[in-house]
Amino acid sequence: MLNTVYRLVSPGQIEAVLVEENITNDAVVICPTHLSICNADQRYYNGSRDEKILKKKLPMSLIHEGVGVIVKDFSNTFKEGDKVIVVPNIPKEVSETVAENYLSTSKFRSSGFDGLMQEYVFSTPDRLIKVPDGIKDEVASIIELLSVVVHSVDKLEKIRNKDTESFGVWGDGSLGYLMANVLFYTYPESKIYVFGKNEDKLNFFSFVTETFTIDSVPKDLELSHCFECVGGAGSERAIDQIIDKIKPQGTVAILGVSEEKVAINTRIILEKGITISGTSRSKFSDFIKAIEYLNKHEKLKKRIELLISNRIDINNIHDIHIAFGRDLNIRWGKTIMNWKI
Secondary structure: OEEEEEEEEEOOEEEEEEEEOOOOOOOEEEEEEEEEOOHHHHHHHOOOOOHHHHHHHOOEEOOOEEEEEEEEEOOOOOOOOOEEEEOOEEOOOOOOOOOHHHOOOOEEOOOOOOOOOEOOEEEOHHHEEEOOOOOOHHHHOOHHHHHHHHHHHHHHHHHOOOOOOEEEEEOOOHHHHHHHHHHHHHOOOOEEEEEEOOHHHHHHHOOOOEEEEOOOOOOOOOEEEEEEOOOHHHHHHHHHHHHHHEEEEEEEEEOOOOOOOOOOOHHHHHHHOOEEEEOOOOOHHHHHHHHHHHHHOHHHHHHHHOOEEEEEEEOOHHHHHHHHHHHHHOOOOEEEEEEOO
16 A cells, blocks of 8 residues: 655655555554654754764654544454554563563654654554543644653652652653643642743643742752653753752652763762662553543643644645744644644
8 A cells, every 4th residue: 555654854854755555464544633743853853863863763754742543444453533542662572671662672653763744654453542532632642742751650659769748840841741740640749849941831830839940949948759851951950950959869750851961960869869760752551541641630631732832734745844843933832733634
């Protein structure tokens, strides 16, 4: 079956490529409908990743956050017209000690393997999750990012000490916003503090105990456990503040991605006996738990809707460029592409 794949061939250049797809007995054909642009997609699109990485990964179709509609399911698992989330992580083996999202053999859409910017997406039923009634398509397209947050909180839950008096979240963007929400519902009796650079963004975090700009953190504030959701050039300062403010034997979860090496104050880490947990991507079960959060907490759906700043209809390649351009310049939230190609 011929399929049109919209691949980034070099930074800022997208081409439509015809691909012959192999149809197997367990193949599921999905028509993408709502795609969410991630910071990782922007780094590829704008060429801000290392040149060696770009040469290795491109050409490649972008986007790993999204939903679509079942067109044909040869496995008879889904019905035609069902709305599904496409899980981007595709494991090739099972390990008793390493989760599927950390296996080096796993493939990941829009990271060396074609993402969702296609006429049709071909998958297997084990990498698809039906979108429940009551969850809007735009919200469903962000569930991948929510699943990463859920995964990080679950990891910390297994290794943290018993102190849940307070949690700190560094980062006032989409990742920090989702993290603060999940912590709010996971630890309803705990104090949650959010730290960021922009007061206008911090205004969206009205549900937490208190927010601070990174230049006005109280000297006497101590936190039980902390999450770094900054990434990039700002991650070093964020981690430094976290190490300063966390209580002895607290746990730090790092989620922010940085292209450069980050200096960490190991002396204070050793003095305080701090545990550090790294989080990358998520596994299938994290998507299920993320959906459970949404089904259980109606307000969470409403808050996630506040993340959507741009809604752009995509009818051609020119529209894709417009979407990435607008997304790069937004102050807050996510850009959703209504995929109509």
